[in-house]
Amino acid sequence: MSEQWTFYFEPDKCIGCHACSVACDVQNDRVDDDNWRELRHEPTGSFPDYEETAVSTSCFHCGDAPCEKVCPTGAITKRESDGIVTVDQDKCIGCHYCGWACPYGAPTYNPDNDGKMSKCHLCLGEGEGDGHGKPPREKPEEGGNTPNCVDNCVTDALHAGPVSEMMELASEAAVKRFVNGNRRALVEPVEPDSGGD
């Protein structure tokens, strides 16, 4: 069995260019507002030292996956092999429970997909909740098993990989927040660390 994967994001390196979200849209045929990766502009500080920080988010494939716990049909699975959280489109009834349970607004609903839920699958390309017909990114020239958003980040602000490797890259403060937060988002704090999620 391989190790649980996760994303690791460094806001200080992000320039808000949207290359990651556009790369996701292209790889996974996302349309209009049905985006699996979003660029958000979070306010930090207060007047007159107010700033906005670009934050790139998608499904973080949480350790405790609240979406999986509320799904009434068993459509959502956290894979044993790598912790990737997938959605079986055949089992989804579009009830929205997972969207309400997700702290990051990751699940999206597309009317053209019968209102069913879909979300980031780390460019999985195979198995349940797969890339919706996309082939696996297995070859090095296709990015290997690195998600397309990470491949196309222009400043190396976005990373994905086994949790232990990502925690080695991260600061002590980010790791502490990750562990205290049910192993959800591994993100560098933009303000002095509070020790929470």
Ligand code: SF4
């Ligand atoms: S980020 Fe949201 S959709 Fe992804 S595993 Fe966590 S709760 Fe589920």
Ligand code: SF4
């Ligand atoms: S919308 Fe689909 S995947 Fe989400 S909780 Fe309902 S049945 Fe499960």
Ligand code: SF4
């Ligand atoms: S591609 Fe990288 S630098 Fe550009 S918005 Fe995304 S995370 Fe930020």
